[in-house]
Amino acid sequence: MSPTPKTLVEAFRQTASELSDAVALRTPGDAAVHTWAQYAAEVERIARALHKLGVRPGDRVAMMLTNRPEFHFVDNAALHLGAIPFSIYNTSSPEQIAYIIGHAGPKVVVAEEQFIGKITEGGAASIDHLIDVADLGSLETDDEFDFEAAWKSVDPENVVTLIYTSGTTGPPKGVEVTHRGVLANIEAFQKGYPVRRGDNVTSYLPAAHAVDRMGSHWMHMWQGTVVTCVADMAGILGALTEVRPDVWVAVPRVWEKIKNGIQAMLAGAEEDKRKAVDGAFEVALRKVALEQAGEEVPQQLLEEYAFVDEVVFANIRALLGLDRMRYAFSGAAAIPKETLEFFLAMGLNIVEGWGMTEVTSVATCNPVGKVKVGTVGPPLEGMEVKLGEDGELLVRGAWVMKGYRNDPAKTAETVDSDGWLHTGDIATIDDDGYVTIVDRKKELIINAAGKNMSPTNIENTIRAHSPLLGGIVVIGEAKAYNVALVCIDPDAAAIVAARYGLEADPAVLAKDARVHEEIKAGIDAANAKLSRVEQIKKFTILPNYWEPGGDELTPTMKLRRRPIGEKYAAEIDALYA
Secondary structure (H helix, E strand, O other): OOOOOOOHHHHHHHHHHHOOOOEEEEOHHHOOEEEHHHHHHHHHHHHHHHHHOOOOOOOEEEEEOOOOHHHHHHHHHHHHOOOEEEEOOOOOOHHHHHHHHHHHOOOEEEEOHHHHHHHHHHHHHHOOEEEEHHHHHHOOOOOOOOHHHHHHOOOOOOEEEEEEOOOOOOOOOEEEEEHHHHHHHHHHHHHHOOOOOOOEEEEOOOOOOHHHHHHHHHHHHHHOOEEEEOOOHHHHHHHHHHHOOOEEEEOHHHHHHHHHHHHHHHHOOOHHHHHHHHHHHHHHHHHHHHHHOOOOOOHHHHHHHHHHHHHHHHHHHHHHOOOOOOEEEEOOOOOOHHHHHHHHHOOOOEEEEEOOHHHOOOOEEOOOOOOOOOOOOOEOOOEEEEEOOOOEEEEEEOOOOOEEOOOHHHHHHHEOOOOOEEEEEEEEEOOOOOEEEEEEOOOOEEOOOOOEEOHHHHHHHHHHHOOOEEEEEEEOOOOOOEEEEEEEOHHHHHHHHHHHOOOOOHHHHHHOHHHHHHHHHHHHHHHOOOOHHHOEEEEEEOOOOOOEOOOOEOOOOOEOHHHHHHHOHHHHHHHHO
16 A cells, blocks of 8 residues: 655655556547546646746746646646646636736746636736646756656645635635645545545536535545546536546536426426326435434335335436446535435435635535535544634634735634634534534624524525526615525526527516516425525516626625625615615
8 A cells, every 4th residue: 555645746646656557637528538647747748847937846836727637737747846836717807817916926827818818918917927728738848857856845834726715705815725734634535435546526616616626636636536627617417427427526506407407307208207206206305304304214115215216216317427426525505405305315425515715625524324404514534613602613623724825914813823713604513513504604694673594595495496596695684574686597598488489588588477477486485494584575587697707606606795785786775665
């Protein structure tokens, strides 16, 4: 057995040596395929080229790329030099790019042609070298450079990347995480969620996000997975049937799209088939309900479930490309309970976890086979959790960030002198150690009567009953009742437009009475699950889509509540008129 590596670079060298002829990186349809030996050779070549360009230990190397093998080459090459690679969200505006480049001060930026214009507009004057990714192969290399000595001198305390938080308010902060912290997080993962050599995984979430960095890059370097790079996030569902991942990661919006797709497919099926599937879900959801209540599942129900799993759910899993999946993570935001129960009923081991950029990736997670729906599970081994006096979740462990780049004051404000990271999330912890996130500390709604409410809980309940919705924000601070702004999901727009013979334009759909009634029916169904004070009394359908990285959503699809309140002040006032 190989010794435990002290750095990610050392982990990569071990893996590439042991799996030299195995596939490491690929793209759908095998348009590009790279073995570990080819991967290692490309890393060395690019490292020598970066050294020729003047990159030295501690220097920053920025990337603005879609999900493609070249991201792995450049990031890994920079790590071998002791440099700090980091990614910029592809949806960033020129102003945001300018801020990040000015803050991080990269010596080299590698980008796709489609993003170079935004980079130059944003202030590329401070960059020594702006390289089109298409020109990587023609870069001049430093053949006299002692490459082996360079990677062997990388220290475990070296910063492995900067992850710029896509903050819902204010400029992003540059979170610094180290080799030691990343490896500690991976070790904790492996104890409860083992990833095996040769496991198929996908890379489709933004590389600037900690979830993709961990799941398809850092973990890959140590555990030797086969990564399929999907350049366009919209293509991930189609890629699943080819990849058939062994382990997978998705954000709640992706799970919701899969659920809505299954339900739309069944709605158009023959009556006999639809009744059979409805009956299978009725059996499966009874089983899930008993398990969640901690009650024993009767033998007869277990036998009924085994039958419907074999004749119904196994076929659906295969149709989705999830038939080989041992487990999947859901994170980055809260998943609606109904959505998670839907997939558990289908026999898919989806475990919801919680993390934040400041804890490298994940700190708590539901164990496989012991999921408590609505919670984010107990802490991973090596991570401590407790609640502050006001209910704020505090965490402490080996993979808490080194700090915010060039901001010791903000770092000290976030991580106290005892090493506890103040997360900003209000939470509860049950007797079994499972953590439940109530909401962000600063986002709780306190209505005119002084009632505290979680807008995220209300929004998730509505979303679970409204497949047409792409975005929803609940308003109610200091008000007598709650209202909501909603927008239609772009994928659902095409379906509903075809159903009613309309143009698939959000402005057209927002005005149609039939669309309004469909959304109202979903909100009414959700209101039946909410307490009276939580219920939505009025709503308006906005005539536009909300896209990640836009005015309303961060690149990781978190709501920008304050900017939304400002942008749609007139619509909100009208709902309270």
